[in-house]
Amino acid sequence: MTGRHAGPAPDFRDRALVPVLVFLGTVVAVISSLGAPLVPTIAAVDHVSLSDAQWSLTITLLVGSIATPVMGRLGDGPHRRRVVLGSIAVVLLGSVLAALPLGFGFLVAGRGLQGVGLGLVPLTIATARDVLPAERSRPAVALLSITTVAGVGLGYPLTGLITESLGVHAGFWFGAIISALALLAAALVLPRTGSGKKRPLDAPGAALLAVGLAALLLALSEGEVWGWTSLRVLGLIVFAVVLLAGWSRHELRTAHPLVDLRTLRNRSVLTANVAGLIAGVAMYMLMSMVTRFVQTPSSTGYGFGTSVLVTGLVLLPFSAASVASSKLVPLLARRTSTALVLPIGCGISLLSMVLFLVARGSLWELFVIMGVAGLGVGCTFAVMPGLIVNAVPAHETGSAISFNQVLRTIGYTTGSVLSAVVLQAHTPSGHLLPEDSGYQSAAWLGCVIWVVTAVVTIVLPRRASAAARRAMTVDEELLMDESIADAETAEDSAGADAGVPAAPAVSTAPTVPARSGR
Structure with missing residues (x-):
């Protein structure tokens, strides 16, 4: 009688690791986006104002920003598996708490617990780097980086469909179910230990x-x-x-x-962090504008008066294109260079903003715009973790990528607020909805932000290359001097062994002509 394995066979774990890591990232993104399209419905069901209902989204981002760097540092030690499983368990608890009809306070508390999950994506990237061979880890890291982007576009239509069919709390029960599945999959597949030594928090x-x-x-x-x-x-x-x-x-x-800020001296890390912050602003500006624009009643002279479900479907091309970009990035890198992929992604994203400026008169045009935006954002965000992973030591991967994730979150929040401020400035006194010119102004601002992002992704790496060339030149000179000195030492030693007096030392410094007496 043959024995049975207590758990999955090692080859099964190897094959399932990347799909499970991607599933974890997607679950986190879907759950974090549950609050956005449900804000008006939550306000109506729980009898609170829209500003209060907005906390169902704000609290998730706030808790996620705080938890992400802490989890990144804890996950860089030998207890990464425990940190990941514990975080998913907290997300599951928060999902159940938000799903139960216990009132608005419990829903906000549950959404806060769900925010802990935002710190999981950096840990999945660190796991892929440590466990997978180089030829598999690079595409896996790129794919994991865009799961947070793709999951948002996927979460909106799912939320709309579930809410319209089964009610507002059913969306959070859906979050609880996929969290439980993620916890089970992670428990079966994740490696037993993380790499690195335990370090004090x-x-x-x-x-x-x-x-x-x-x-x-x-x-x-x-x-x-x-x-x-x-x-x-x-x-x-x-x-x-x-x-x-x-x-x-x-x-x-x-x-x-908690975060080794000295890594920012590396231009690759600095480029990824600055670009992540600014690109996050521009990305969420467009998403906020589109979701608000399509739900605006057509009686205003623009908009389509769509439901939450249709609004979510408009964002679906964004998710599909961002996932497809993970296949496009290696091709672009081979045809051009890795350094050019970031500005190319910014250029594609800029094109989506320009299209929103000139072509938003029909619903199908918005589908195209969001597809172009997903392709650009996917290319941009797919490269950033690779820049960080290749520039920092393995034991700093989780912490460094967590900091990048925090900057992205700040960018997302800023972009959402910025679009609201611009639209509010174009809302006539006594009216609830902005004029169409508000979307025009916000789109122009978004174009400027994408141009700034592109400039950053071009200028910072070039300065890094120039500095590297200067450092290489200095190193070569030092090596040459050391080689000359070693050769002279060897010659002197050989002469001494043969009884030949040593030759006088010859200076390699340039000769300075003596000054005349004039």
């Missing part, structure tokens, strides 16, 4: 970053309601800037930082 750094990010995101989220010039908003922004500056100073001085 930078608790003061985590506290400073948590409070600073919370203040900043709260100001961005509530600025439209409280007023951008109100003392509460301005005070929160100043408070956030002071705390984040103090956090940066602390991280540069502590022996075991």
